[in-house]
Amino acid sequence: MLNLPLSNIRIADFGWMIAGPLATRVFANFGAQVIRIESTSRIDEIRVVGAKPDGIDSPNVAGVFNDINTSKLSMTLDLNTELGLSLAKHLIEISDVVTNNFRGDRMSKWGLDYGQLKKIKPDIIALSMPMMGSDGPHQHYGGNGINIIAGAGISGITGYPHRAPVGTGSLYPDFSGNPNHAAIALLAAIRYRNRTGKGQFIDLAQYESTISLLGTSVLEYTANNKIPDRPGNKSPNMAPHSVYPCKGTDRWCAIAVSNEQEWSNFTKAIGKPEWASQSKYSTMEQRKKHEEELDKKISSWTSSRDAYKIMDLLQNHGVPAGVVQDTKDLLTRDPSYTKTHVVDMAHPEVDSMKIHGETISISDVESKFDRAPLLGEHNDFVLGEILGIDESKIDDLYVSGVLR
């Protein structure tokens, strides 16, 4: 048995799609017993969309699902039956945390809103993370990461000013502020509960949580009365700062020079030490002023060279630089990434599956990292071992059709 820091925590996880389940992933990886409450009559869509192996029709093999549900248990339960609901409540009674990311009043329709949960388990910690939060005129509005990134203002500051607000190419909020802020709030609430015996309700509006990632944009507006534009790849604090074309098709290397020492090192590295003494490049302000011309010169130096060689050369001179890597690069050209981050996960229904490893490492603690559960894989375990129901009664439950 591994001595994992969260092994005394049990979470009844009603999360679905991405943001909810991703919030509890880190808990499961560090030992918490996270039980997904699912249904076979309305299968969590993330079990069936996105990356899937060819020719396998199963709710257990989708890449994204397997990535965001590592180390969890799965139980199927028909919550629209009285018996199913009472089993869920039974589970809540012995859980520390209940999570969901449904919109609107889904949980209260089941009688599982915070007020009700508190009656079942007085010190329960409940996390609810609908897009718009738990009150307000738009509380029932729905959307996913693509919509939230647009509404919250990140798309508006991404890309080039003369181009459309392209957004992020990823359902970014589903992977960033929303699950991460949720995990932080939950951990904080658990510590408070441990110290005071009091549970609490966490109301996380995914819209607001994403606005919290805008950095200085809000202050630029409120203090300087300026609406920030799309900056392309420019930085107000660094020059040169962009991605530069390299040898090959669609190959780019990011370079970011953040101070005078790095500038001097950069000019030496690329064999243009004379740039360092030119007054038009002598300070960050000057380089910003002549940024376009400078970027052109740098591009003409980079465009005939290999992106990885440029990165190595610049980094060896102490200049931050990195290749714009795609999945193939990450899996075939970055040995560190595959060694430190990518996990080859054994799976009963697929020959090979690659999963993102746990991002947090803690000294003397191995994170658990079991494969994501098959749909309903742990019904017997949850009913028998966790809820203590007799084997014969479990058989009755199967017959009654409530376990689906």
Next chain:
Amino acid sequence: MSSKCPDTTQDQVLCGVKIIDLTSPAGFYCSKLLADLGADVIRIEDSSTAEIENYGPFYESKKHIDNSLYRWHFHTNKRSVELNLSSKNGEEIFLDLLGVADVLITTEPESKIAHLKIGKSEIRAKHPKLIHTSIRAFSSQSIYSKYKATDIVALAMSGLMAITGFPEDPPNQMGGEQAYHMTSMHAATGTLIALLNRDFTGLGKDVEVSMQECTSLATLQTANLNYYTWQNVSRERTGLNHPFSVPRSDESSSNYPRTLYQCKDGWVSYSAHLAPPGAWERFLKWLEDHDSQQDLMDSKYLDPETRQSNQTHIDEVMANHCLKLPAQELYHSAQRYRLLCVPVQDIGDLFIDEQLNERSFFTRVKHEDRSNSFTYPGAPYKLSETPWRIQNSAPKIGQHTEEVLEEWLHNHAGDVFTTDA
């Protein structure tokens, strides 16, 4: 480990937790998250801080560290202690502070503690209760462990940048330095796990996260590693198209490929994918309400396969529909039909948003030194018992030196704080 809280944070969840913040920008949001939940976060700064960390934009465009909106935003609730770590006295005081701190947060590979005589393992041996959170550019196990990264470099190396932007443009850096934010959030999570662990074991831990790995997590859907493993596909930039739709091989790309549509006065994002059941029928009603349906009422479109093979046409109908109407009208009318439509908003739009105003999202922060208040982004989460709060604006460099040394070391500042410190 004293856990005495000042009155101002007594109702907050991390009240009494002492944190030493030695981070560069990749870690600023980490310590802000903890400070806004009530932790006592002190930044160790020196005369070079004003030069190195003088990040724009600046208040009224006047370049000065005290006007740095970057500092304003990220250092809320933190205190500043001026200490020169390369001086003997400064290092001694720092080590004394370490002795009473609960958490030390540093950013690697350029951490200031690298210059101390005392090494990481000595710190661990001497302060077994201390939690040391190290935020790295690349994993310490990586061949790139000594490489440096800013936000754009981490986005590039993580795989996220390769899928951001138009295919005909260079890859784009996401706005708002998201690699820094992602990494900081993972670091705060790891710190809190270590803190919970210490509550039981009495022992601190070394926590490590890397920008490359944390940022990479945001690619796990669009550019899932298994697209390459199973189909030999590396996802590319898709511009306005839904990342699922190019290249397409699965049912999730049905109906219409685009995610952004131009409307009368801007743009809306629309997610036809993963919409709840019955979305097609509700979509038609929505179009009908605005007389935009064209021929889509034809029963042949009830068949998902027909819709799939007529994607381009449906997309055109939708595009024309959106062009007729302002973003806000599209937003509210679509949401009434439970369709996933949200306008592309700029910062100004957020301040006239009914929902944000009703929930009092934005928060006023008093700047004592200016006898003025400014509006900041509010709570990323609302905890019913232990409020998130911005109590104090960012400190001036060295503003709290005496106060912190007095509180943390129970010393009169004059006794320990000499001119070379």
